[in-house]
Amino acid sequence: MSSATTSFEAKPPGERYPVDNAYDAAAAEKAGIWTARVTASSYGAPSSSGRTFKIILAALSLALSSFLFYDTFAWRSSKTITSDSYALCSRKGAQIYTVDPTHPRTECLVVRGDKFQTIGSLENIRAHAAGRLQVRYLEPGQIVVPGMSDSHTHVLEYGEKKQIPLEDTSSIEATVLRVRDYILSDPEVSNNKSKWIEGWGWDHTRWTLEQWPTSQAFEADPVVAGRPIMLRSKDGHAYWVSSAILQAMEPIPDEVEGGVIMRDSSGEPTGVFLDIAGDLVTAIQPPPTSSTLRKRLDVTVKDAHSVGLTSVHDAMLNPLPLEFFRREALAGTLPIRVYGMRYFDETAPYWGDSFEKIIRAGNNRLTVRSVKIIGDGALRSGGAALYEPYADNPETRGFMRVSPEVLNEFIPKFMADGWQVNVHAIGDRANGLVLDAFEAALASANVTALRPRLEHAQILAPKDMARFGDLGVIASVQPTHAISDMWFGEARLGPERVKGLYAFRSIIEHGARITLGSDFPVEDMNPLAGFSAAITRLSREGTSPHGPGGWFPEQRMTREEALKGMTLDPAYASFSEDILGSITPGKLADFVVLSKDIMKLPPQELLTTRVVATVMDGKPVYGVL
Known part of the structure; x- marks a missing residue:
């Protein structure tokens, strides 16, 4: 982002040019006669006397602006935002992707305090902005997207x-x-x-x-x-x-x-x-100290902000880290938004009717209103629970970590007590059994309203696919898992069953909502790696078992679906779509400036995109505006 070279032109009182530079606009409003404009090339070739007159007027106006509005001039010199009210605009076209279906792209956003105040064209922003407004500009090629979220992390x-x-x-x-x-x-x-x-x-x-x-x-x-x-x-x-x-x-x-x-x-x-x-x-592992936990959090958040993450869903909070996050949130020192899933231990007493939910504690930094149940093992280690034996190990079909009886007892119970239930399910049998339990919960709870989630939803049998949309179950998937597992997936599952592995397009077409994550530290934290994997189904090197067209390319997501999957859909999956997930007036001002336009960039160049700035509550937490 940069400040523009400006020229000035006399206008009759009451007439204005569009504002293109914050400190010039402030001086112009104060003086009542001058307005800044980027370059003078559009005016044609003025006469020599006209040029001299404009140069004198420009010098006078700059002097006046420096005298009357030194603080605004200093802002431009330091290239940082010094006010809690500012606008961020693109010079050429609508380069701000809002993920708001009513206004998907815009030229400018305005932040006031910790929220988006308005969006629109530069002219409209000027017309409705009250008082002095700092304006920053995107560099050519840069775009803005909402603050990105990872729906499944540790x-x-x-x-x-x-x-x-x-x-x-x-x-x-x-x-x-x-x-x-x-x-x-x-x-x-x-x-x-x-x-x-x-x-x-x-x-x-x-x-x-x-x-x-x-x-x-x-x-x-x-x-x-x-x-x-x-x-x-x-x-x-x-x-x-x-x-x-x-x-x-x-x-x-x-x-x-x-x-x-x-x-x-x-x-x-x-x-x-x-x-x-x-x-x-x-069971015999020494518990980490608060100091150790804080060091781990700081390492994670530093990296998360650098790749544009403003919120994360922590997929398994045991009592110790849960209490640590609660203390940090209440102290106002939790540096990233955390949507926590409290871990289910079937050997412990039921707590769904006694543990108080945590809703947006610490200035909207911590929410804990979901329970995480681990249904089966992993495909990589041969523990994913399958309907039929593994193709490469016919002696086993994996295993459930919790029995169907436990699922059918506790899922309805948690949902009746108002808890979102999120279940780790990788194998087709595990996913089917969990969907059975969600159906059973219909007798005592509004399943759709509680937004249950299948974490991973990796292998789905055709008979279970349609039940996603019917029940309102969210598929919390990790596209980078797909490009990791594609190299051994067919050997494990066989040529037919593998077609149900990471079948993102099929899930969407059956009416289910998809939210994207990485499962870090299992996979790369960078949400753009997941974005690339979702739309290409190719490795970083551009390869796949099915060639350069991608692994089962018919299961690719569109760019719009992938962007929504790491912004607005995670907000929905965490009951926070009213304050997060899109650049919408009234929502919290979380957004990211990217160096390249990922919505248009050739697929092979996606991972060359870097984060220029990550903003939370209107203030940069990484980079500068």
């Missing part, structure tokens, strides 16, 4: 993952080496062999030799050996632990319903625990 876990980046390792040995480097880089850790080391992101499906790791791999390195180490897999459904943690977990049960304890040929645990079996690990 906020504090992202901060934890950043400690030891593991996602790009190529082997068990390379992953252990990352842990070694982390230990040696931190004296507090290296000097304390009893301190827990936690990481996230390893992916055995991408290693050169695809195999499950073992606890013994840690013992092979003298720096790493003997330490309590817990590393979660990329999808978060597998825990790889060291021998020290295995010893601390004893006695380890023979089996865990809804999970897997991996064992060697002699029946001993190898150090990998899947899904609910991972609870055996977390």
Whole structure:
């Protein structure tokens, strides 16, 4: 964004040119005779005397503006907004995408305080704006979109993952080496062999030799050996632990319903625990301190703002992080909007009729009015619950982490008590069972009004697809999962069943609303990566198992659907469409300035777009206006 070069022209009292520069306009309004205008080329070639006259008048006007309105002049010099009322405009065309169906694009937006005051053309803004108004301009090519939202995240876990980046390792040995480097880089850790080391992101499906790791791999390195180490897999459904943690977990049960304890040929645990079996690990995990949680939050928010995120839906708040977010919100120190899903633990007493919902606490920064139930495992680790056995492992069809009986008991109960119910469901059988439970809830609750969500909704059988729209269930999907899983999806599911994997277009055509997320730290946090995956179904390199046209290209979303899916639809999915999700007068002034027009840019250039500024409540939290 930049300020414009201006010239001046005398006009009779009462006549005005359109305002193109804030400090010039302020001086003109005060003096009553001069008005700023970008360039003079449109006036034709004036005479020599005319040019001299205009130069003198311009100099006088600039002097007057500096004398009478120094603060506004200083704003232009520093290139920052200094008032709580300002306009942001595009010079050529309507480059502000509002995602408001009544006025989808506009030239200008006006912010007053923490809300959008109005939108429209520059001339209309001038006519209706009261008093002095600062105006900033988009650079050529830049656009504005509403503040972007991620509908499925793990906020504090992202901060934890950043400690030891593991996602790009190529082997068990390379992953252990990352842990070694982390230990040696931190004296507090290296000097304390009893301190827990936690990481996230390893992916055995991408290693050169695809195999499950073992606890013994840690013992092979003298720096790493003997330490309590817990590393979660990329999808978060597998825990790889060291021998020290295995010893601390004893006695380890023979089996865990809804999970897997991996064992060697002699029946001993190898150090990998899947899904609910991972609870055996977390049960002995030392709780993080408030200071540790704050550090993780700061890391996450810094990155989130840099990619244009102004709100996130945290998909599993246990009591400790829930209380942490509540304290931060009430103290006014929560730097991003969080829509929290409280975790459901079937072993704990029912709390839906006793826990007080949190609605827009801390200046609209925290809401907790939903419950998160984990239905099944993950496709990557073979735990997604399927109607029929896996194509590449016919001995299993995955597993449910909670039984159908539990779903049918608790989903109606939570909904009767006014809770939105959000269920992790990946396999087709899991999605079908959850939809059954939502249907059962119709007897005691208005299901559509409570906006239930299927988190992931990855594999859908044709018989279940239509029930989305009929019930008003929201599909909370992650497009970057599609371009990760497309490489092994058909091998797992077979050539016919794979057609129901990440079938975004089919979901939309059956009348369901889609809201987009990333599941970070599982996938890239950048919402533009999800936007690109949704409309192209191609990898970052422009490839897919079906060629450059995209993986099942008939399931692509349009750009308009994808933009709505990461702005207005997440607002709807979190009961906040009245204050968020679009650039609409009266809503909170959350918006993002992008360096390129993602609604027109060639697909291969989408990920070259950067965030110029991220704005919350009318104030930049990243970049400058």
